[in-house]
Amino acid sequence: MRAPFGIFLIIVFAFLTSFAQVEKSIISVKSWVDRATITIGDRIIYTLLIKADPDLKIEPLSSGKNLGAFEVKDFKAFPPEKDKKGEIIYKYECNITIFNTGDYVIPPVEVTYIDSKGKKEKIFSDRLFITVKSVGAGQDEMSDIRDIKPPMDIKTGYRIYYAIFFGLLLFLGALLLFLRIKSKALKIPEIEKLKIPAWELAYKELDALKYSNLLKEERIKDYFIILSDIIKKYLQQRFSFSALDKTTVEIKRKLKEIKVKAKHTELIHSFFCFCDLVKFAKYKPPSKEIQKAFEDAKIIVDETLPKEKLFLKKEAVV
DSSP: OHHHHHHHHHHHHHHHHHHHHHHHTTEEEEEEESOSEEETTOEEEEEEEEEEOTTOEEOOOOTTOOOTTOEEEEEEEOOOEEOTTSOEEEEEEEEEEOOSOEEEEEOOOEEEEEOTTSOEEEEEOOOEEEEEEOTTTTSOGGGGOOOOOOOOOOOGGGHHHHHHHHHHHHHHHHHHHHHHHHSOOSOOSOOOOSSOOHHHHHHHHHHHHHTSSTTTTTOHHHHHHHHHHHHHHHHHHHHTSOOTTOOHHHHHHHHHHTTOOHHHHHHHHHHHHHHHHHHHSOOOOOHHHHHHHHHHHHHHHHHTSOHHHHHHHHHHHO
16 A cells, blocks of 8 residues: 555655746746956857746846946847747847956846736846956966067168158048047037026927937937937936936936836836837837837926926916
């Protein structure tokens, strides 16, 4: 009697174990880099791969996700694909770099998803360790120390040619610098900034952007760079924190810290996520989505005005 009972317990244990594994396998996140040791300024390809069941809703990642001390140079979001097992694969690639030596950690990336019951959950990728060396590191220290070369003997007859050559180099350098300064900068028509309130400045800059030629010239990426910067500058002046140098995730975290209303925080976060999609993922939105993004920008300013200004505005509408 004991043998059949023991076999039964083994079968039940195996069934429960497999069930637990199925439950845990609804979503997984992997991350890796193409190189773990680099020199200063080298670029690394950071890849994030998410596998999830089709009934899970994965919130899109922004290009400005926190990658520690590393600077994101390029961000690419691949279209979701389905594998042979029916799982949906989400792939993201970042081109990152750093200009300091030492040992660094790429922190875990937070992935938020909503399960079939409508519950919001989070999962994190692994930490990755990167070693950054100076240029020439690993070589024999004495290999960089060389004898001074003897003076070059330039014949008198050729000095005029060397003078002309270096003169041309200086002229070309000056010309390039002049053209760079005079080149058309990426900006909307200049607005007078005589200490006017943040919301008034934002309204004026939005109007200037609306009547600019960026969309007519199909400079959609430039349009969204300016649109997101207008709202970042507004948030920076309105709530007194540095927003221009912060990522979308960092801005959302800061808004929560200073207790901005949850509905406003989510509206701002969604707005910047869409702008990031256009700026970094090379997404080309249709005109309706462009118009909605512009309207969302105005709504952000409208709904985050100081209480007294918001009251006066509602009175004017009435």
